[in-house]
Every structure is written in C-alpha cells, then in structure tokens.
Amino acid sequence: MSAAGFSPWQQRAYDQAVAALDAGRLGHGLLICGPQGLGKRAMAQRLAQHVLEGGRPAGEGRTAQLLAAGTHPDFQLVSFIPNRTGDKLRTEIVIEQVREVSQKLALTPQYGAAQVVVIDPADAINRAACNALLKTLEEPAPGRYLWLISAQPQRLPATIRSRCQRLEFRLPPRAEALDWLRRQGHDAAEAAEALDAARGHPGLADAWLREDGLALRRAIARDLARLEQGEAGVLETAQRWSDEHADARLAHAADWVLAQAGAGLTDAARLHKLATWFDAANRTRDLLRTTVRADLAMVELLRAWAGPDRQRAAHASRQSQESRE
Structure with missing residues (x-):
C-alpha cells in the first residue's frame, strides 16, 4: 500500500x-x-x-x-x-x-x-x-x-x-531529500541551500523555506559576523532581536554556531568560543520563557559574542561618524 x-x-x-x-x-x-x-x-x-x-x-x-x-x-x-x-x-x-x-x-x-x-x-x-x-x-x-x-x-x-x-527514522540520502523538497514546490537552488543549512534534514529545510526561516537564518549570520567584526553595536542588534521572532532567532543562531563548530575548524580558541556561546544561546532561549526582559538577555548574549575589544571599536567608529556629520 x-x-x-x-x-x-x-x-x-x-x-x-x-x-x-x-x-x-x-x-x-x-x-x-x-x-x-x-x-x-x-x-x-x-x-x-x-x-x-x-x-x-x-x-x-x-x-x-x-x-x-x-x-x-x-x-x-x-x-x-x-x-x-x-x-x-x-x-x-x-x-x-x-x-x-x-x-x-x-x-x-x-x-x-x-x-x-x-x-x-x-x-x-x-x-x-x-x-x-x-x-x-x-x-x-x-x-x-x-x-x-x-x-x-x-x-x-x-x-x-x-x-x-x-x-x-533516519535522515534520507541527499538526492532523495532534494527531490522531495522540489516536489513540495521549492526552488532547486534554495532547496539545496536550506538542506545544507539544516545539515541534511528535509523536514527542517521545508519548514524554513515555507516560513521565511532561511531568510531569517541568513540575517542572523550577517548580524553575528558584523558584531564580531565590530561593524555593528550590541544594543541596536539586541533590540532588533527582541521581537516576536526572538526564540526563532536564537534557535537559528545556536544552530548556525553549531554548524560553524562542525565545519572542520582546528583553532581551539575558536571552537571554545563557539561551544560556549552555543550553550549561552540555549540558556537565553530558556530565559525568554520567564519574566526576564528579552532585550536585556539579548544584550548579555550578544556582548559575549562580540567581545569587549570589538565593541569598543564599534563604539569609537560610531562616535567618529557622528562627529563628522
């Protein structure tokens, strides 16, 4: 049957x-x-x-x-x-x-x-x-x-x-998962990107493609990169992340960090940072289910990701730009 x-x-x-x-x-x-x-x-x-x-x-x-x-x-x-x-x-x-x-x-x-x-x-x-x-x-x-x-x-x-x-239940072969995603009506290129981001999980990839989760994941990755490079501030990023999608943002952030940790890195310090922050992101998700203010919890989490040196650089850059204006 x-x-x-x-x-x-x-x-x-x-x-x-x-x-x-x-x-x-x-x-x-x-x-x-x-x-x-x-x-x-x-x-x-x-x-x-x-x-x-x-x-x-x-x-x-x-x-x-x-x-x-x-x-x-x-x-x-x-x-x-x-x-x-x-x-x-x-x-x-x-x-x-x-x-x-x-x-x-x-x-x-x-x-x-x-x-x-x-x-x-x-x-x-x-x-x-x-x-x-x-x-x-x-x-x-x-x-x-x-x-x-x-x-x-x-x-x-x-x-x-x-x-x-x-x-x-086991994750299916990649070719089978991609074929199934295409039969759900998804674009082939986006299906491949979502499946890779979901580490071969077709159900998760399908949900992301249907609910704009893939776009949110891309935005999360950009935000974390800009924070780490000192190109964005913790406070403004935390305010944007403290919306109705806060839990989904943290879930994507933790998953993205986990994917980075599994990408064959050999830098022990980098791996330690990713592992530590992954745990912190999941603890923050738990905090969001309590009465703790979401923006304050986000600030602490994102400050840990950016690090004090990057944040000082970002603050100095904004002050310099404001003085020129």
Missing part, C-alpha cells in the same frame, strides 16, 4: 512496521524515534489505521473518518494538556494521563479487536508517569498497542526503552 502524501522515509518506516505486524513480529510496545520533523506522528497514525482496520486495505471508510476527526474510540493520542489554570500547556506528560492510558487499554475495544495509544513526545513523560507506564508495558494484553514517539529517546529510562521494539 502506498500512503498518499508520505515522504519516502515515512513510507519506508511504515512498510517496515506493517511487515512486522503482518508477520506477527510487532510487539505491544513500540518506540518510534528519530529527528524531530520527519513525520513520525503521521506515520504512527497511518499505522494505527492499518491496525484498527484489521490489516485490510485503507480506504475512506468509517475507521479513516473517525481517526481524521479524532473520535475513534479505540485510538488515543496522548500529548501535552492545559495546566491547572488553563492558560497554557504543560511541559510534561503527567501521571494522570498515563493512568488514563492504562485504564483505556484494560477495556474491551469497541470496534474490532485492537486498541492503539500513541504518546508524543514520550521523552516529556515525567518520572512518576514513567513508573506508571512501566507497569503497563510489563503487562501487555492481546491486541493492545502502546507506541512512544521521541526525538530524544535517550531521555527515556532504560527500563522503558528495553521493553519496546525500536522503529527508527
């Missing part, structure tokens, strides 16, 4: 799972892992449709309609839920959610003979919830499937990982 709209890497993972399922080799627990943005959840939902239809060819029947509407009684997607005040989502999957999963899997399926629960992202399950989940994994019932989706499976306890079969 060809899953309409699937990328080649999604199709490969789907075919592998279906082959294991049809051969009776797909166990109760499945850990679907790999880089974020490769379509793991969509593949899991299509696989759930195959399971709930009893392996019959997928169509536009009742199962597909109920899954599309999110109302199939034998399928449950577990993710972040609102906090107690309801003003934002939790950042963890909590024990109450896992207990609901256990209760659901103890019930008789309403349609057919199978139930499927998908937890995404599984690496966000907190410690107490992991302990509860372990009991569910240790006591499987026939026709009950518990699938964990994770971009960081190493964050899951070894006791959880050891009780799950592993289905891994």
Whole structure:
C-alpha cells in the first residue's frame, strides 16, 4: 500500500512496521524515534489505521473518518494538556494521563479487536508517569498497542526503552531529500541551500523555506559576523532581536554556531568560543520563557559574542561618524 502524501522515509518506516505486524513480529510496545520533523506522528497514525482496520486495505471508510476527526474510540493520542489554570500547556506528560492510558487499554475495544495509544513526545513523560507506564508495558494484553514517539529517546529510562521494539527514522540520502523538497514546490537552488543549512534534514529545510526561516537564518549570520567584526553595536542588534521572532532567532543562531563548530575548524580558541556561546544561546532561549526582559538577555548574549575589544571599536567608529556629520 502506498500512503498518499508520505515522504519516502515515512513510507519506508511504515512498510517496515506493517511487515512486522503482518508477520506477527510487532510487539505491544513500540518506540518510534528519530529527528524531530520527519513525520513520525503521521506515520504512527497511518499505522494505527492499518491496525484498527484489521490489516485490510485503507480506504475512506468509517475507521479513516473517525481517526481524521479524532473520535475513534479505540485510538488515543496522548500529548501535552492545559495546566491547572488553563492558560497554557504543560511541559510534561503527567501521571494522570498515563493512568488514563492504562485504564483505556484494560477495556474491551469497541470496534474490532485492537486498541492503539500513541504518546508524543514520550521523552516529556515525567518520572512518576514513567513508573506508571512501566507497569503497563510489563503487562501487555492481546491486541493492545502502546507506541512512544521521541526525538530524544535517550531521555527515556532504560527500563522503558528495553521493553519496546525500536522503529527508527533516519535522515534520507541527499538526492532523495532534494527531490522531495522540489516536489513540495521549492526552488532547486534554495532547496539545496536550506538542506545544507539544516545539515541534511528535509523536514527542517521545508519548514524554513515555507516560513521565511532561511531568510531569517541568513540575517542572523550577517548580524553575528558584523558584531564580531565590530561593524555593528550590541544594543541596536539586541533590540532588533527582541521581537516576536526572538526564540526563532536564537534557535537559528545556536544552530548556525553549531554548524560553524562542525565545519572542520582546528583553532581551539575558536571552537571554545563557539561551544560556549552555543550553550549561552540555549540558556537565553530558556530565559525568554520567564519574566526576564528579552532585550536585556539579548544584550548579555550578544556582548559575549562580540567581545569587549570589538565593541569598543564599534563604539569609537560610531562616535567618529557622528562627529563628522
């Protein structure tokens, strides 16, 4: 079966799972892992449709309609839920959610003979919830499937990982990724640039191309170069970076610095600076989620990148220009 709209890497993972399922080799627990943005959840939902239809060819029947509407009684997607005040989502999957999963899997399926629960992202399950989940994994019932989706499976306890079969998504070959990006309607040259910037990750490259992320990344690289060369000031740059795209700017900046560090540099001092600043950029992203003023946090971060000597040079250059005017 060809899953309409699937990328080649999604199709490969789907075919592998279906082959294991049809051969009776797909166990109760499945850990679907790999880089974020490769379509793991969509593949899991299509696989759930195959399971709930009893392996019959997928169509536009009742199962597909109920899954599309999110109302199939034998399928449950577990993710972040609102906090107690309801003003934002939790950042963890909590024990109450896992207990609901256990209760659901103890019930008789309403349609057919199978139930499927998908937890995404599984690496966000907190410690107490992991302990509860372990009991569910240790006591499987026939026709009950518990699938964990994770971009960081190493964050899951070894006791959880050891009780799950592993289905891994990997970055595709460059030629396949470029062909897929072109079929999404992207210009070939821009697709190649975005794919290289994303270090071979087609999902990330596609998102950047659709949301002007590539243009933002170019601007970030220019800003960092100008700061380092003393051609721009920290304060004005920090003010520009403290807009509604602040988190995206920092994500691009950290990723760009990481790419520079992996570009075959042999200068130990330069590598140390890149590694230190990469950590600082990620800490600043965390600060932006608090009540700290974004512009002040940006100033400290960008000052560390520019260094005091460059900033003194930039300040002197601006004063000289102002005196001439």
